[in-house]
Amino acid sequence: MSDFEVEVYQNEYLPQGAAEVNAVVTVTSRGGGAPAGDTPAAEVLIVDCSGSMDHPRTKLAAAKRATGAAIDTLRDGVAFAVIAGTDNAELVYPPRLGMVPADAASRAEAKQAVQRLRADRGTAMGEWLLLAKDVFATQAGALRHAILLTDGKNVHERAHKLDRILGEVAGQFVCDCRGVGTDWEVRELRKIADALLGSVGIVAEAEDLEADFREMTAAAMGKEVADVALRVWTPQGATVKFVKQVEPSLLDLTARREESAPRSGDYPTGAWGSESRDYHVCVRVPPAAVGEKMLAARVSLVATGTGEVLGKGQVLAVWTDDTALSTKISPEVAHYTGQAELAAVIEEGLEAQRKGQIETATAKLGRAVALANSSGHEDTAKLLAKVVDVVDPVRGTVRLRRQVSAVDAMTLESRSQVTKRVGKGSGEAGGEH
């Protein structure tokens, strides 16, 4: 079992009457006891085989190569399966419902089955996910990871049907989504990835697929703990305003709460390898008198399967009339509040640009440039510079471009939720817990 460490960054001092407590909780998992490989793992590769994958023909060829590369990256013994997605879903490998451990023979068989795929018919991603769920159901207790590759919009399925299916499969497996080309919708894939605690990425050029697949599979193989929940206990009279993953990417978990005990709720975080993530927790508490101190929340990490507590931290609230104490804003909280705003103004700015609302788009994307610049988010700043002409990066003065390539706009949109880690002044705070 990995070793988890929980650190809480906050300013616990509140002015009189204040009711909102903010904290950034950093969770670091260090591969502990088990070397990766001892935990049984299962991987499902979902390949879009709708008719558009043939335009251009290289798309499907690249997808097949990438799937082959992913199969080669699987560790020996990892159970795997391949699904072809159209307006329904078909199990390409193994031939019968189930999964097969990876070895030389099964890899070769699977790659042959993938080679025979043809592009045809429509797109109904919900169906693909339902079949993936049934396939995973044959592997109890394993780390479950899927990769979904598509090039188009979910045209053969109504949005509410996809939503219902997402509700059904959420928590069953983690799914990273990749869009090929520029005919897919970032928001649609983001909905799937968020529900399944995965990432969204654009693969503009089909030939880049292979490296990307290899990387995703390798990352999935590095996970050690299958299902971990962030458990938040709040005292009587307090409510959780939100719980968001803020690093490595933004993911609002607030609505995913499952009550685990009185005044205690679990938020799913998916599988963990050796990595570090940050969560922004905001709790509303009944204000107490100046000088009072209270525990505003207990945050712990719990292995969903066993209920074992892997690490814990405390969020405190102390009311004071010393403004020198209460007006300080925790740099971590400020940083991620800024990152959340950055993501929001990018989304809103691109949306306004699509609708031709020039003023709104200019204002929002200008604000995004200023935020990216002030928070040292160079990657985002570079992507923004491809979509707008930056006149003054500090003030966020920009001009919209007449011609923006679809790839650049979609790349910016799909990367908008990726955050930059706060430079923690305190360095490695906290000790063993």
Added chain:
Amino acid sequence: MAAVSCPECGQPAHAEDRFCESCGLSLLLRRTPEGGPQGARRSTCVSCAGRVDAEGFCERCGRAQPAPRDRMEFDFGVVAGVSDRGRARVRNEDSMACAVVGPESAPAAVVVVVCDGVGSTERADQAAQTAVDAALARIVDCLQAGKDPYESTVDGSAAAFEAVELLAEPTSPDLAPSCTLVSAVATEEGVTVGWIGDSRAYWLAGADSRQLTTDDTLHAQLVAAGLSDEEASAEANAHALARWVGADAEPGLPHVVGVPPDEPGTLVVCSDGLWNYLPTAESIAARASGSPARVAAELTAAALELGGGDNITVVAVPYPFHSRRSAGDE
């Protein structure tokens, strides 16, 4: 029949006994516990009566339970004290210590020490507690060894300096834990008060009520030099301490003043958490009546009512002291 009984276990003792035969308590010295109150952990929440967890938070409402230091009280009948965190500070950085020397039926001396941790230093609460313990122990030792109250007072101050100096981290001398110090020794020869800093002693005796100490602040020095209160307050940092007890302070003799033995009255020793609200001897005297326990409690309550902006410590000693238990005095 023995007229004496052990104040701790109630077993009879002989007037000449120095220790109780049944529990070992010294019958010639009663003092507040060293290190401050060792308050037992509360098991139920002060605010909602829920269960309190091992870390001191209520399992239901999350409220942190008051630390034992947040409200400290003692009552030895002839002397009583209250120290309260107040309404604005996160912790109580005041400390008080007290000893009654001699048999309970006829005390020979009462020793009081109050220290106020300097808020700008770290572990100021530890500094204050260390200083009161060291000063009290040294003064009592000196008195029992036959030294006069003046010498005992000076030695007590030196002991506080030695003990607090040891708390400083060599790496951050500017953050050295520091505190003020005021001590009072009441014997048959009168009352001797020594101080460093701005914790005070007052003498309450009707129309003759007066402040015994002069603060070690620029403001007090300017007023003593003839400036008006307003003129003195205009100076920058007028209320900053000119002297304190700590590794970064200039060691020196405490100021010492006395009250002659033929004056009856009540001695009040306090921190600035009280006198910020009740600065004059008259304003304090107007609210001080009844047993020492009641005087300490009433004055603390008054400071809390008026704002409680700082830690409040009040110790009261009626003089001359008559042996009496305050039980029937409520």
